[in-house]
Amino acid sequence: MYTIGSWSANVDDDQGCRWVIEPGGASFVSDGLGRKTHTVDRPFGSGAYRSRSYPDARAGTLQGWCDAGTREARVAARDRLFGIFPEGGQALLVVDDGISPRQITVELDAAVPRCAIRQDGRGFAWQLPLYAADGRLLSTTERSASATLATGSTDGLDWANGGLDWTSGGLDWGTSGANNVMVLANGGTAPTWPLLTITTPSSLQNPAWTDPVTGAVLGYTGTIVAGQTLRIDCSPFSTSPVTLDGIDRTGALGSAKFITLPPGSSRAFQFTGLGAGTTVATWRDASN
Numbered sequence: 001m002y003t004i005g006s007w008s009a010n011v012d013d014d015q016g017c018r019w020v021i022e023p024g025g026a027s028f029v030s031d032g033l034g035r036k037t038h039t040v041d042r043p044f045g046s047g048a049y050r051s052r053s054y055p056d057a058r059a060g061t062l063q064g065w066c067d068a069g070t071r072e073a074r075v076a077a078r079d080r081l082f083g084i085f086p087e088g089g090q091a092l093l094v095v096d097d098g099i100s101p102r103q104i105t106v107e108l109d110a111a112v113p114r115c116a117i118r119q120d121g122r123g124f125a126w127q128l129p130l131y132a133a134d135g136r137l138l139s140t141t142e143r144s145a146s147a148t149l150a151t152g153s154t155d156g157l158d159w160a161n162g163g164l165d166w167t168s169g170g171l172d173w174g175t176s177g178a179n180n181v182m183v184l185a186n187g188g189t190a191p192t193w194p195l196l197t198i199t200t201p202s203s204l205q206n207p208a209w210t211d212p213v214t215g216a217v218l219g220y221t222g223t224i225v226a227g228q229t230l231r232i233d234c235s236p237f238s239t240s241p242v243t244l245d246g247i248d249r250t251g252a253l254g255s256a257k258f259i260t261l262p263p264g265s266s267r268a269f270q271f272t273g274l275g276a277g278t279t280v281a282t283w284r285d286a287s288n
Helices: 071-082
Strands: 002-004 007-009 018-021 035-041 048-055 058-067 090-095 102-108 114-117 123-132 137-139 143-149 181-186 195-199 203-210 217-220 223-225 230-233 242-244 253-256 265-275 277-283
Touching: 007 018, 058 071, 071 114, 071 123, 143 265, 181 277, 195 203, 203 253, 203 277, 217 230, 265 277
Parallel strands: none
Antiparallel strands: 002 007, 002 090, 018 058, 035 048, 058 123, 090 102, 102 123, 102 137, 114 123, 143 181, 143 277, 181 265, 195 230, 195 277, 203 217, 203 223, 203 265, 217 253, 230 242
16 A cells, blocks of 8 residues: 555545556556766776765656546545645655555655546546655664663762671672663665654763764764753754754764664664763664
8 A cells, every 4th residue: 555645545545436556556666776876987998987876866656547436536536636745845655565564755756646537537547756855765663772871870889888898798889870872773775874862851961972883973062951852863864963952053063973774784882971861763774
């Protein structure tokens, strides 16, 4: 089933109209992404020089037919199709194959929806040209991981009762009040990027996330106080990667090594900063 807002295909809608994707009519999502290659011909040798290639955007057409039953229902069905994108914005296309539902953010391509009315007037063939700047298909299930820092940790020896207690055969260091490492895994076949949400019960200065394997650091320069929320969107498609209570603070990044989760792998990140705080990472597995 293909769903955009209140409209769905490969299903009978609430008005009794049957919307069907014809064979081959869903190549927009079933085909893989193209690649953008960057090459320059070698002027005095065979072949060409190249740099890294990247996945292209996704563009194509959903197409099929609608059996409305009556002429009046056909007119209303056509209006519903043309009303999917009323103001030229984006919408979420959800593809549910009954096994692994996926979603992609789409908009109407330069062309408008097309309809070819049947001779009996009770149905029509339709085409819905779509474009997705981010061509990845994302899982409809959101994944998450978290890490904490605590200034009130019980780490350390307790001297409060007049001295160390050696009578039990050892020293009690207490239970750590912090768990500052989080593990993020991407089970898809394309890279994906997490959204980090940071809060504090008191105050947190200069939060940072470090990949111990590569040494890459994503660091924010500034202070967050209780009641404030810092969000860092690692996606390259984000127009405001860093916001503090909705205000753009991208310029406050001291180190901008945004977190990328390669396909089929996991990464551990160490959360550091001065003070107490919690960071929650959310992301979706992605495929091309």
